[in-house]
Amino acid sequence: MTRELSQEVIAHIKQLEGFRSEAYPDPGSRDGTPWTIGYGQTRINGRAVRQGDTINEASAAAWIERELLRVSAVVERLVKVELTDNQHGALVSFTYNIGDQAFADSTLLRKLNAGQYDAVPAQLARWKFNDGKVMEGLINRRASEAGLWARGGFASSNTVAAQPPKEPSAIDAIVKDPGGLAGIGAAASGLIGAIADQPILQIGAVVLIGVLVWRFVIARKQADPA
Structure with a gap:
């Protein structure tokens, strides 16, 4: 089918x-x-x-x-x-x-x-x-x-059953790392360098980096409310 x-x-x-x-x-x-x-x-x-x-x-x-x-x-x-x-x-x-x-x-x-x-x-x-x-x-x-x-992670369909991710995402790994900001910086530098000739993808990369930083800050606040 x-x-x-x-x-x-x-x-x-x-x-x-x-x-x-x-x-x-x-x-x-x-x-x-x-x-x-x-x-x-x-x-x-x-x-x-x-x-x-x-x-x-x-x-x-x-x-x-x-x-x-x-x-x-x-x-x-x-x-x-x-x-x-x-x-x-x-x-x-x-x-x-x-x-x-x-x-x-x-x-x-x-x-x-x-x-x-x-x-x-x-x-x-x-x-x-x-x-x-x-x-x-x-x-x-x-x-x-x-x-x-x-977009959308895991989705239900007639061939793929809905399920959670089996492993933590790369984003989760970065935000939980004590050196997370350094990791974000290194990842950002590598990503933007790899797509230097593709301005549209660079815009997407900037948005992604912003999400990473925001999630890092939220994760840090949850881990250390004080």
């Missing part, structure tokens, strides 16, 4: 794609191919989309929902570790964008199947090129997919 996608995830992917009623050329390719229509649709009526094709929103929405179910089955087959609904949805969005074979051959999938969940956001961020050029739209999309991947 194919894992169903929540309406929230479907809406998230539709927002990333954006709806276009008229066919338009790929902005990153030299010759404009593949032409696209609807919500990222490159084929219509059994053939490639071409200039002059049109589609209404209802037809495009029905098409992408069918296609996302197909992609969901591909992700479910290729990923060998457990995923939350949001993690699964992030990979469906990613695979819908880059293609089944590219996902199957990706370092991201290899690392994930080795249990390296924390490697996924950085691997997503690598996929920012189209025809050899860095695309701002792809940078934004990967940041959005990384955000979806990180």
Whole structure:
């Protein structure tokens, strides 16, 4: 049974794609191919989309929902570790964008199947090129997919039962460490340095660092009320 996608995830992917009623050329390719229509649709009526094709929103929405179910089955087959609904949805969005074979051959999938969940956001961020050029739209999309991947922790679905985290999070480990602030500083320096060429991810990193500092202060107050 194919894992169903929540309406929230479907809406998230539709927002990333954006709806276009008229066919338009790929902005990153030299010759404009593949032409696209609807919500990222490159084929219509059994053939490639071409200039002059049109589609209404209802037809495009029905098409992408069918296609996302197909992609969901591909992700479910290729990923060998457990995923939350949001993690699964992030990979469906990613695979819908880059293609089944590219996902199957990706370092991201290899690392994930080795249990390296924390490697996924950085691997997503690598996929920012189209025809050899860095695309701002792809940078934004990967940041959005990384955000979806990180959202919500453990979620209940038809395939993954709701459960608490099995181990303390990295954040908890830092805030409980007497040298926590030093740890936060070191982590912040390393994180921002690793994404120096990705301003959108840097904004997310600053927000994360703020959360770390806030949790550190709260944890310290709880541990020592005086």
